[in-house]
Amino acid sequence: xxxxxxxxxxxxxxxxxxxxxxxxxxxxxxxxxxxxxxxxxxxxxxxxxxxxxxxxxxxxxxxxxxxxxxxxxxxxxxxxxxxxxxxxxxxxxxxxxxxxxxxxxxxxxxxxxxxxxxxxxxxxxxxxxxxxxxxxxxxxxxxxxxxxxxxxxxxxxxxxxxxxxxxxxxxxxxxxxxxxxxxxxxxxxxxxxxxxxxxxxxxxxxxxxxxxxxxxxxxxxxxxxxxxxxxxxxxxxxxxxxxxxxxxxxxxxxxxxxxxxxxxxxxxxxxxxxxxxxxxxxxxxxxxxxxxxxxxxxxxxxxxxxxxxxxxxxxxxxxxxxxxxxxxxxxxxxxxxxxxxxxxxxxxxxxxxxxxxxxxxxxxxxxxxxxxxxxxxxxxxxxxxxxxxxxxxxxxxxxxxxxxxxxxxxxxxxxxxxxxxxxxxxxxxxxxxxxxxxxxxxxxxxxxxxxxxxxxxxxxxxxxxxxxxxxxxxxxxxxxxxxxxxxxxxxx
Amino acid sequence: xxxxxxxxxxxxxxxxxxxxxxxxxxxxxxxxxxxxxxxxxxxxxxxxxxxxxxxxxxxxxxxxxxxxxxxxxxxxxxxxxxxxxxxxxxxxxxxxxxxxxxxxxxxxxxxxxxxxxxxxxxxxxxxxxxxxxxxxxxxxxxxxxxxxxxxxxxxxxxxxxxxxxxxxxxxxxxxxxxxxxxxxxxxxxxxxxxxxxxxxxxxxxxxxxxxxxxxxxxxxxxxxxxxxxxxxxxxxxxxxxxxxxxxxxxxxxxxxxxxxxxxxxxxxxxxxxxxxxxxxxxxxxxxxxxxxxxxxxxxxxxxxxxxxxxxxxxxxxxxxxxxxxxxxxxxxxxxxxxxxxxxxxxxxxxxxxxxxxxxxxxxxxxxxxxxxxxxxxxxxxxxxxxxxxxxxxxxxxxxxxxxxxxxxxxxxxxxxxxxxxxxxxxxxxxxxxxxxxxxxxxxxxxxxxxxxxxxxxxxxxxxxxxxxxxxxxxxxxxxxxxxxxxxxxxxx
Numbered sequence: 001x002x003x004x005x006x007x008x009x010x011x012x013x014x015x016x017x018x019x020x021x022x023x024x025x026x027x028x029x030x031x032x033x034x035x036x037x038x039x040x041x042x043x044x045x046x047x048x049x050x051x052x053x054x055x056x057x058x059x060x061x062x063x064x065x066x067x068x069x070x071x072x073x074x075x076x077x078x079x080x081x082x083x084x085x086x087x088x089x090x091x092x093x094x095x096x097x098x099x100x101x102x103x104x105x106x107x108x109x110x111x112x113x114x115x116x117x118x119x120x121x122x123x124x125x126x127x128x129x130x131x132x133x134x135x136x137x138x139x140x141x142x143x144x145x146x147x148x149x150x151x152x153x154x155x156x157x158x159x160x161x162x163x164x165x166x167x168x169x170x171x172x173x174x175x176x177x178x179x180x181x182x183x184x185x186x187x188x189x190x191x192x193x194x195x196x197x198x199x200x201x202x203x204x205x206x207x208x209x210x211x212x213x214x215x216x217x218x219x220x221x222x223x224x225x226x227x228x229x230x231x232x233x234x235x236x237x238x239x240x241x242x243x244x245x246x247x248x249x250x251x252x253x254x255x256x257x258x259x260x261x262x263x264x265x266x267x268x269x270x271x272x273x274x275x276x277x278x279x280x281x282x283x284x285x286x287x288x289x290x291x292x293x294x295x296x297x298x299x300x301x302x303x304x305x306x307x308x309x310x311x312x313x314x315x316x317x318x319x320x321x322x323x324x325x326x327x328x329x330x331x332x333x334x335x336x337x338x339x340x341x342x343x344x345x346x347x348x349x350x351x352x353x354x355x356x357x358x359x360x361x362x363x364x365x366x367x368x369x370x371x372x373x374x375x376x377x378x379x380x381x382x383x384x385x386x387x388x389x390x391x392x393x394x395x396x397x398x399x400x401x402x403x404x405x406x407x408x409x410x411x412x413x414x415x416x417x418x419x420x421x422x423x424x425x426x427x428x429x430x431x432x433x434x435x436x437x438x439x440x441x442x443x444x445x446x447x448x449x450x451x452x453x454x455x456x457x458x459x460x461x462x463x464x465x466x467x468x469x470x471x472x473x474x475x476x477x478x479x480x481x482x483x484x485x486x487x488x489x490x491x492x
Numbered sequence: 493x494x495x496x497x498x499x500x501x502x503x504x505x506x507x508x509x510x511x512x513x514x515x516x517x518x519x520x521x522x523x524x525x526x527x528x529x530x531x532x533x534x535x536x537x538x539x540x541x542x543x544x545x546x547x548x549x550x551x552x553x554x555x556x557x558x559x560x561x562x563x564x565x566x567x568x569x570x571x572x573x574x575x576x577x578x579x580x581x582x583x584x585x586x587x588x589x590x591x592x593x594x595x596x597x598x599x600x601x602x603x604x605x606x607x608x609x610x611x612x613x614x615x616x617x618x619x620x621x622x623x624x625x626x627x628x629x630x631x632x633x634x635x636x637x638x639x640x641x642x643x644x645x646x647x648x649x650x651x652x653x654x655x656x657x658x659x660x661x662x663x664x665x666x667x668x669x670x671x672x673x674x675x676x677x678x679x680x681x682x683x684x685x686x687x688x689x690x691x692x693x694x695x696x697x698x699x700x701x702x703x704x705x706x707x708x709x710x711x712x713x714x715x716x717x718x719x720x721x722x723x724x725x726x727x728x729x730x731x732x733x734x735x736x737x738x739x740x741x742x743x744x745x746x747x748x749x750x751x752x753x754x755x756x757x758x759x760x761x762x763x764x765x766x767x768x769x770x771x772x773x774x775x776x777x778x779x780x781x782x783x784x785x786x787x788x789x790x791x792x793x794x795x796x797x798x799x800x801x802x803x804x805x806x807x808x809x810x811x812x813x814x815x816x817x818x819x820x821x822x823x824x825x826x827x828x829x830x831x832x833x834x835x836x837x838x839x840x841x842x843x844x845x846x847x848x849x850x851x852x853x854x855x856x857x858x859x860x861x862x863x864x865x866x867x868x869x870x871x872x873x874x875x876x877x878x879x880x881x882x883x884x885x886x887x888x889x890x891x892x893x894x895x896x897x898x899x900x901x902x903x904x905x906x907x908x909x910x911x912x913x914x915x916x917x918x919x920x921x922x923x924x925x926x927x928x929x930x931x932x933x934x935x936x937x938x939x940x941x942x943x944x945x946x947x948x949x950x951x952x953x954x955x956x957x958x959x960x961x962x963x964x965x966x967x968x969x970x971x972x973x974x975x976x977x978x979x980x981x982x983x984x
Contacts, residue, residue, distance in 0.1 A: 027627075170557065
């Protein structure tokens with residue numbers, strides 16, 4: 001496995017693309033814009049899924065599964081709310097292929113097998129789900145409905161990048177139904193906090209919680225809450241969103257209920273999701289010029305053990321020690337891989353595990369056997385030390401915790417250093433061209449100004465942070481009065 | 493929730509359809525042939541997934557994810573092997589909808605957005621996966637590849653039934669690549685054993701392991717191994733298949749490797765899968781005229797506690813006891829739900845939990861408080877007893893194990909009583925018309941006879957059981973010589 005990664009400082013984008021492929025996370029497929037998620041990448045995604053799923057269940061949600069296809073007419077019903085989504089999408093028009101009579105060995109669409117109504121491959125499931133909820137909800141006793149779905153969705157993106165923007169991607173989408181506005185708003189906020197908690201404490205990615213401006217909102221939402229992360233190149237990445245949908249979808253699909261007072265009302269809705277895009281955020285937050293760097297929580301295996309030997313006898317002796325070390329670690333719930341492949345040399349193994357971001361590497365050679373030691377190498381700092389085998393499980397257990405925290409703190413320091421308050425448009429542009437990162441600035445609240453700034457600088461308003469103080473100020477572009485700073489950045 | 497299930501003896505098929513919907517497992521959707529799997533049904537599927545996933549990982553497999561779409565040309569390459577699959581399928585021909593200029597508020601397919609090559613929604617993933625493996629495999633060092641995928645697939649079925657046959661369904665598909673024929677055959681057999689182990693020990697469904705005849709094989713397979721279960725109406729249900737694919741797919745997609753001797757050879761392949769169809773097998777094996785019966789291993793919650801009270805004071809006292817009982821049970825890893833809804837009366841709750849197959853029900857009323865007892869009801873036998881709260885966790889733990897075993901044994905007894913050896917075609921027909929079930933009979937080994945028997949009786953050869961003895965005999969239909977009995981049945 002050749003490393004030779006492009007350096008981040010040379011070409012960040014190229015570094016990312018190469019890393020995803022060389023670290024065996026994903027690759028492009030024979031289908032335009034669709035990726036293959038390889039076992040190593042998928043194992044990381046599975047860890048994210050398991051933790052998120054646990055957090056969703058703790059907060060009272062259940063999983064369910066709704067159809068892949070959305071009949072065109074359901075999009076038409078929704079269209080008033082959700083313009084845009086129904087447009088760039090994969091459309092199923094036929095249900096049969098047949099042998100092509102004009103072209104032996106080839107298949108063609110059977111012209112007789114045209115669907116009466118076209119089916120759209122779901123780009124998101126509000127339409128099909130609210131059409132279903134209609135049948136489930138009659139009274140306040142049927143509420144709340146707190147459902148999540150793990151699924152694949154398809155959006156016909158023209159420019160795709162592995163994990164960050166693909167035609168098909170994997171995600172979870174929560175769709176909840178409530179009897180009151182207050183309850184739906186509380187749910188929207190709760191799920192955004194769950195996402196922030198997950199990103200920070202599990203993925204070691206610091207995020208800013210906030211609310212989107214009208215133009216950046218999900219189509220059909222009253223409010224979109226989000227978490228925004230900062231990548232190493234100073235660009236922001238939206239890592240999760242939680243939408244308060246008001247009664248928009250209930251009205252579009254005519255979902256009413258009888259409340260406790262016996263009156264009919266429309267149901268209140270939320271939806272919220274994160275996707276395999278988080279894999280991109282993970283990579284671009286922690287990794288370096290040597291390859292992937294994984295927080296221990298997300299590593300498919302946290303420790304790899306590489307034996308170094310010259311003959312079979314040494315190998316046998318090492319195996320005995322390894323087996324002891326491995327059991328001690330596993331007893332502490334630490335995942336370990338013994339890389340005993342005889343088809344690769346130690347140097348090649350070191351390079352591969354570094355590239356793939358295994359948090360800790362243990363090497364054991366003949367000298368270690370004599371001394372009762374091993375060589376322990378940290379992936380994040382690339383530092384090495386020789387340590388005694390005695391009590392190694394405690395040492396490693398603590399070290400994994402340290403690495404998890406260090407990665408978070410390193411990313412947090414970077415993020416803090418890359419939030420700049422500016423009060424003039426000149427400074428705004430200078431920061432974007434030099435330091436990059438988030439810019440905290442006053443804005444006059446109009447879509448017109450937002451668009452103008454985007455046009456001139458490519459920066460968009462990432463969010464109005466929850467913790468943004470009320471203060472008198474002047475819009476950085478128009479000079480009009482403003483009462484709150486918002487966060488701008490160029491974004492993925 | 494009204495029970496009023498049709499009785500099995502009246503109309504088995506109607507009983508099944510009603511049960512699936514009334515027990516809140518699944519329902520039909522707005523999309524022809526596609527189902528909504530409701531939270532209660534999905535929770536059962538999740539338990540199956542978790543256990544299967546664990547078993548796959550123990551046997552060395554990793555998960556990955558491949559695209560939903562298969563370009564038409566890949567099906568053409570495969571077609572020589574896998575006739576049939578590419579035919580009845582959902583075909584994506586366009587990638588955009590637009591507002592219909594002739595019909596305000598309506599959408600139509602954008603005629604300009606026609607795909608150069610049609611995309612088929614995967615009915616199974618051999619084509620896309622083997623086309624991908626081609627890039628992964630150069631040498632014997634890259635083998636074996638042991639990958640599983642959890643995914644949705646679509647087959648355009650004309651007649652659909654919830655879980656048993658739906659246009660879209662959920663499944664797992666294993667796709668492995670090996671350096672030798674022997675290794676691939678061993679993998680095929682291993683995975684069929686894994687399925688049998690899962691069905692019997694986890695789902696409490698006895699199955700017969702065997703091999704399909706040529707006409708019942710997976711298209712493109714050299715051999716199809718399967719597990720066959722028997723439903724309460726005497727019809728068989730194929731619950732899982734494992735295919736030895738030989739070098740067929742490697743040849744179709746030109747996947748060669750350099751073996752240890754430095755020579756080029758085609759890679760050997762297997763694939764294996766089970767689907768949400770298992771939900772149908774589960775329901776039709778154990779359930780009764782009162783509704784669903786769940787083996788404790790698969791129950792979303794194993795114990796439900798229903799409080800019975802006349803006033804708030806009693807309810808408070810009961811809650812204290814329940815909280816103690818619940819903790820004791822949960823400490824033993826028993827899942828418990830306290831049904832404290834104030835919107836339903838105890839009778840309605842009893843009916844619902846019976847319909848939904850909760851293995852054990854605890855009822856606590858004022859008298860129980862006085863006596864330190866509860867009423868404990870088994871769903872499978874519908875028997876009730878009053879037991880002391882003291883040590884109830886051990887009692888229930890043992891009882892859950894008993895129920896799991898009893899369900900298996902009951903189904904096994906039924907299955908054993910419904911395997912009939914016959915040696916004449918008259919008996920063959922009589923058994924099918926009266927007793928039904930599996931028929932063990934000699935067959936002359938020809939597809940012609942197999943088809944003739946199917947035409948005359950609707951019975952097919954379910955499998956040649958692994959444990960079928962070699963014995964001299966005469967084909968039940970033609971009288972031609974036969975050396976082995978095979979199993980016939982009508983099947984789902």
